[in-house]
Amino acid sequence: MRIKDHPIIDFQRGKQVTFSFNGRQVTAYEGETIAAALHAAGVRVLSHSHKLKRPRGFFCAIGNCSSCLMQVNGEFNVRICITPAREGDRVEMQQGRGEIVEKT
Amino acid sequence: MKKPEIAIVGGGPAGLSAALSAVRQGAQVMLIDRDPVLGGQLVKQTHMFFGSKKQYAAIRGIDIPQKLLAALQEEGNGKFDPRVNTTVLGCYDDGVLLLEKEDRAELIQPRKIIIATGAAEKMLPFPGNDLPGVYGAGAVQTLMNVYGIKPGTRVLMIGAGNIGLIVSYQLLQAGVEVTAIIEGAPKIGGYLVHATKVRRAGIPILTSHTIKKAYGCDSVEGAVLCNLDEKWCAVPGTEQSLAVDVICLAVGLTPQTELLWQAGCEQQYLPELGGYVPLRSEKMQTSLSHLFVAGDAACIEEAGSAMVEGKIAGLFAAADLGYAENVEALNETFSRELEELRSGPAGAKIRQGLSRLKGGAQVC
Amino acid sequence: MLEKTGVPDADQIKKITPSPGRLKKGPVAVVECFQSIPCDPCRYACRQEAIKEFKDINDLPVIDHDLCNGCGSCISKCPGLAIFVIDDTYSEKEGLVKLPYEYLPLPRPEEEENGIDTEGWEVCSARVVKVQNAKVLDRTPVVWLTVPREHLMKVRNFLRKGGA
Ligand SMILES: Cc1cc2nc3c(=O)[nH]c(=O)nc-3n(C[C@H](O)[C@H](O)[C@H](O)COP(=O)(O)OP(=O)(O)OC[C@H]3O[C@@H](n4cnc5c(N)ncnc54)[C@H](O)[C@@H]3O)c2cc1C
Ligand code: SF4
Ligand code: SF4
Ligand code: FES
Numbered sequence: 001m002r003i004k005d006h007p008i009i010d011f012q013r014g015k016q017v018t019f020s021f022n023g024r025q026v027t028a029y030e031g032e033t034i035a036a037a038l039h040a041a042g043v044r045v046l047s048h049s050h051k052l053k054r055p056r057g058f059f060c061a062i063g064n065c066s067s068c069l070m071q072v073n074g075e076f077n078v079r080i081c082i083t084p085a086r087e088g089d090r091v092e093m094q095q096g097r098g099e100i101v102e103k104t
Numbered sequence: 105m106k107k108p109e110i111a112i113v114g115g116g117p118a119g120l121s122a123a124l125s126a127v128r129q130g131a132q133v134m135l136i137d138r139d140p141v142l143g144g145q146l147v148k149q150t151h152m153f154f155g156s157k158k159q160y161a162a163i164r165g166i167d168i169p170q171k172l173l174a175a176l177q178e179e180g181n182g183k184f185d186p187r188v189n190t191t192v193l194g195c196y197d198d199g200v201l202l203l204e205k206e207d208r209a210e211l212i213q214p215r216k217i218i219i220a221t222g223a224a225e226k227m228l229p230f231p232g233n234d235l236p237g238v239y240g241a242g243a244v245q246t247l248m249n250v251y252g253i254k255p256g257t258r259v260l261m262i263g264a265g266n267i268g269l270i271v272s273y274q275l276l277q278a279g280v281e282v283t284a285i286i287e288g289a290p291k292i293g294g295y296l297v298h299a300t301k302v303r304r305a306g307i308p309i310l311t312s313h314t315i316k317k318a319y320g321c322d323s324v325e326g327a328v329l330c331n332l333d334e335k336w337c338a339v340p341g342t343e344q345s346l347a348v349d350v351i352c353l354a355v356g357l358t359p360q361t362e363l364l365w366q367a368g369c370e371q372q373y374l375p376e377l378g379g380y381v382p383l384r385s386e387k388m389q390t391s392l393s394h395l396f397v398a399g400d401a402a403c404i405e406e407a408g409s410a411m412v413e414g415k416i417a418g419l420f421a422a423a424d425l426g427y428a429e430n431v432e433a434l435n436e437t438f439s440r441e442l443e444e445l446r447s448g449p450a451g452a453k454i455r456q457g458l459s460r461l462k463g464g465a466q467v468c
Numbered sequence: 469m470l471e472k473t474g475v476p477d478a479d480q481i482k483k484i485t486p487s488p489g490r491l492k493k494g495p496v497a498v499v500e501c502f503q504s505i506p507c508d509p510c511r512y513a514c515r516q517e518a519i520k521e522f523k524d525i526n527d528l529p530v531i532d533h534d535l536c537n538g539c540g541s542c543i544s545k546c547p548g549l550a551i552f553v554i555d556d557t558y559s560e561k562e563g564l565v566k567l568p569y570e571y572l573p574l575p576r577p578e579e580e581e582n583g584i585d586t587e588g589w590e591v592c593s594a595r596v597v598k599v600q601n602a603k604v605l606d607r608t609p610v611v612w613l614t615v616p617r618e619h620l621m622k623v624r625n626f627l628r629k630g631g632a
Contacts, residue, residue: 164607292471
């Protein structure tokens with residue numbers, strides 16, 4: 001899904017980093033958001049609605065809509081569309097509303 | 105608490121131009137943007153812009169921020185303080201701003217504030233619009249033009265305004281198939297040169313059409329379209345199904361005015377300008393004297409006008425601080441530029457909206 | 469109808485078509501810009517001043533075909549990609565169309581492609597003569613195609629026969 005040749009833009013991709021999504025390894029380029037990397041890896045369902053359990057994906061990609069909330073390194077409700085992917089990140093599909101976790 | 109002379113929220117064309125205009129007058133400016141790079145919408149616009157030379161016509165949107173930034177670096181003289189990855193969460197009535205960067209909060213108290221936060225996308229109600237694969241046009245652009253990732257393989261575009269037309273063109277350039285562009289209105293809303301460009305590339309533009317529903321199990325697998333009559337009612341028996349994996353919504357923008365509401369600026373609902381817009385004078389000053397606005401946050405328009413409004417807001421914010429050299433002459437030039445941009449048929453809606461603005465921002 | 473479908477109609481095309489006399493003299497620009505929008509770079513792109521000065525930036529471009537020498541400098545400067553150069557004198561049977569083409573992969577000279585009209589339909593076969601892609605064109609390459617002369621005012625795009 002990554003664009004190789006583009007008539008206008010010369011994509012300068014950074015170093016490769018690897019993170020896990022529900023235990024599976026996903027490759028991203030430094031600077032990419034978790035949402036972008038997951039999309040490139042073909043992951044479209046990011047969570048499920050609380051009541052009806054309908055699938056949810058991202059929608060705005062700029063941090064406005066909260067459609068992309070996931071659990072990242074234990075922290076709940078992270079908007080992954082504006083969170084850069086970092087080496088070793090643990091990204092998980094969140095069950096329910098999540099809790100507030102004290103950061104250390 | 106830091107006390108910059110002027111804080112500008114939003115580093116799109118409006119914010120960057122406001123910053124340049126203010127530092128040129130001698131004021132000290134902090135420019136705050138939540139994105140990692142400055143440029144706002146421009147960083148996603150691969151096409152050449154319209155307008156005149158003064159607004160960088162015939163230059164690609166993606167190349168404009170560098171030009172403004174280079175000027176800011178050169179003329180900023182240490183007076184330009186850009187802050188990226190920084191979100192403004194609060195704008196209080198006493199003029200204090202609450203910033204957040206990487207989970208850390210900071211309060212600042214600028215003497216003047218320019219809100220140039222741009223626009224938010226509108227949503228369209230239809231069954232299935234919550235399925236993964238229904239994306240805003242901005243999201244499609246971000247994926248494709250910022251990260252170089254295809255949003256999908258077959259796209260249905262909803263909306264034949266400039267954004268729908270341009271994003272369709274950009275999808276083709278990225279090697280993605282666009283099956284159709286549909287538009288509820290009987291006419292194409294965007295510039296016709298954009299329409300002919302995508303049309304000759306083989307994308308049908310279906311006016312008087314809407315989406316009845318999106319279907320799919322875990323994500324979008326297709327859409328059902330139907331015709332609309334003159335009263336925007338679905339015409340029975342005209343349903344057709346299209347197999348697509350992305351439905352892209354380009355159904356309009358609305359000013360992002362949350363910070364202005366928080367601060368207590370007076371606003372007015374003017375659909376011609378995109379929804380609720382802040383009242384402001386011809387100096388782009390709101391009902392609160394320390395708050396100015398510019399760009400799509402003030403009225404949904406174009407990058408060209410956003411830049412000129414930015415120049416005006418920057419000029420008068422600086423003037424209010426005593427940097428008042430040459431204000432009248434500069435203002436005259438800027439006002440004339442705005443007037444020119446809005447004078448044609450394409451600006452009719454904007455002119456009408458501005459003429460209805462209470463307290464009367466001057467209609468050029 | 470242009471506003472409904474994005475396809476200019478025959479009347480609109482007729483109005484902007486150079487006169488038969490002018491066509492006989494060689495390459496000339498056709499400006500397919502039919503709506504008043506705030507835009508004027510075409511005027512500054514033309515050193516011959518064939519594109520008249522705009523009184524108002526919203527004016528439609530007006531071109532004097534007799535001043536135009538068909539140089540093509542304006543093609544890649546128009547943000548609407550609405551300017552083409554046609555040459556009815558290329559050969560006895562074939563005319564030349566120069567068009568802006570911002571897609572990849574670029575075609576190669578001598579390739580046979582399908583000539584496409586403003587509706588996106590194939591109308592004829594078209595042969596690539598030249599691909600201009602110098603730095604001054606700023607990523608808007610200009611492709612020269614030969615087409616049967618009767619299709620000079622029709623072909624405005626092409627589809628690569630070998631697949632896109
Ligand atoms: C697909 C598309 C094509 C377009 N084509 C053209 C064209 O050809 N010609 C033309 O003239 N115009 C075009 N436009 C319109 C043009 O891009 C906008 O009118 C213009 O960008 C508005 O500028 P702005 O500075 O007001 O807002 P924006 O460019 O949206 O910038 C706003 C900035 O504010 C930041 N921000 C928002 N809220 C906060 C906050 N709370 N804290 C910190 N930062 C914040 C955002 O991150 C953003 O960087 C197009 C728009 C789109 C979407
Ligand atoms: S082809 Fe050359 S001479 Fe003719 S209008 Fe364009 S720039 Fe001017
Ligand atoms: S540059 Fe192109 S779109 Fe702009 S006025 Fe000239 S012909 Fe029309
Ligand atoms: S997709 Fe909207 S907040 Fe992430």
